[in-house]
Amino acid sequence: MEKPVVVYEPFRAGLPPMREYLRSLWSRRTFIAAFSRSELREQNFDSLFGQLWLVLNPLLLSGVYFLLIDVIGGKSDSSRFAHLTASLFLFYLIANSLTGGVKAITSGQRLILNTSFPRIMLPISAAIVALFRFLPTLVVYIVIHVLLGLPFSWQMLWALPIIVIAIVLSLGLAILISCINVYFRDISSMLPYLTRSLLYLSPILYEAAHMSHRIKKFEVANPIFYLLDSWSRVMVHGEAPTSKGLLTSSIWALGIFVVGTYFFLSRERDFAVRL
C-alpha cells in the first residue's frame, strides 16, 4: 500500500496529530490568502473609497474624542491627538479581529459542512483581514505625526516587536472567540459591549502615565493595556517601552494564543455537527 492512509475514529477532546495538522495548514496557505483577499474585496478594501473609509472612521472617532477631551479636560496638546489616533488605530486591529473572528466559524457553515480543511484557517484569515485593514492606518499615522511636528527617534523601531505582539494577540483572540461562538451564539451579540468596555478600560482616551497608581494596579488584568501603553510611548513619544510593559503584553498575547489555539484544535472536529 503506497497510498497514504487516513483513519477517522470517534471524536475525543484532545489535540489532533500536530505535525500533520500543521502540514495541511501550510499546504492551504494559498487558500488562506485567496480567502482573505475575497473577504477584503467584500469589504471594498480594493476600492479607493473603501480604503479611505477605513482610515476615516477611526480618524473621525479620534477627532470627536479629541474635541470631547479638549472641552471637558481643558488642557490638551498636539501629542494628545497623536496619542488618541495611534492608540485607536492599534485598538481597531484588535477589535476588528474580534468582530471578524466571532463569526468566522458559524458563518463558514457551508464550507465547513462540505469540505475538509483545517478549520483554524477561518479565524486566521479573519485576523489577516484585520491586519490588512490596519496597515494603511499606520501610514496615515506617520503623516499625522509629521504634520504635528512630533519628533522621530530610533526608539520608534520598537514598534516592530510591538506589532508582532499585537498580531499574535489578535490571532489568538480571533481563534478563541470563533470557537466560543460555536457553543454560545449570543457572544456575537455581546461583543460590541465587550469591545466598547475594552476601549474605555484601555489607555486610549487617556494616557497610562496620568493614571493614579491605585487604579493602574488592576490594569494588569486588561490584556491590551500594556500593549497600548507601549505603543503610545514608542509611536507618539519616541521613547523605549518599559520592560514591564513589553513583558506583560507578550505574556497576555502568548497566553491567549496558546489557550485559544488549544481549545480550538481540540474541539474543531466537533464543529461540523454543531453548526
Place this chain on the structure above:
Amino acid sequence: MISLSDFNHDHSQHSVAVSVKNLGLTYTTSIDRKPTLKARLKTLGRGKKHTRIVRALVDINVDVHYGTVLGIIGSNGAGKSSLMRVISGIVPPTQGRVEVYGSVSTLLALGVGFNPSMTGRDNVYLGGLAAGMSREEIDKNFEAIAAFSELGDAIDTPMRTYSSGMFARLAFSVAAVVEPDILIIDEALSTGDAKFKEKSLNRIKELRTSDRALILVSHALATIEDICNEVIWLDHGKLMARGNPAEVIAAYREFVDARKSASSDEDV
C-alpha cells in the same frame, strides 16, 4: 493492511480505497434555538438538556475498492450525505472506524468556497483552492475549466449575476478537473440543463479508471444504474442492501412503491 473480510467480494483483485467498519453517527442538536450562554445558564440548575438526537447512521459496514463506481441510493434523510461527510473527514463518526487509502476529493455541494461578489474567474481559483488544488494546477487547467463551463465572456462578470444553472456549471467544471484517487459526488448532477447534464455525466464516465474509486449519491436511479457497478441502499441510517445495481435498484423501487401504496390505502 488489508483485512480478511475484504476478500469476500468480487473485487478482491483490486485494493481497498475506503473501508467503513461498524460506523455509527449521531447528531445532537438543540431543539428550539441556537446554543447560547443565556440558555445554558437558564438550564444550569435543572440539568435538563433541550436536545434532539438523530441517529443518522447505524452500524454501517462497507468496503469500496479501487476500480469501482459505487452508487448510493435512499430516500431523503436516509443518511447518504452523512455517510459521505464521514468518509471525507468532515464529521467524525460517533462509533466505528473509517479508513481511507488515497487522496479524497469531494463534491458534496456545488460551489462551496465561491464568493458571489467576485467574478467567475476569481471564483475558479477560490473554489479550486478550497477543493485542495494548488494555484499552479489551477493556472494549468484554467482554460479547460472555462471551456468546459461554456460560460464565455460571463466568466469575467461577478457571480451574483449568474443564473443558478450557470453557477452550477462553473462549480461542476472546477470540480471536474480535480483528479483524486477517490472522488465523492453528492447530487451534483441534478442541476444544469439537459445538455450540460449529459456532458458532466460523460466527464464522470471518463473518470472511471481502474486506479480510481468513485462514489456517487443520486436520486436519479437510471443514471446510477447506467454508470455504477455496485450500489448500496440506505434507509433511516441502515444499510438495506448492497450489490448488483439492477437488483438493488429493483428492490429499492419495490420498497418505495410498497410504501406508497400502503399510505395511499390509508387515505382511502
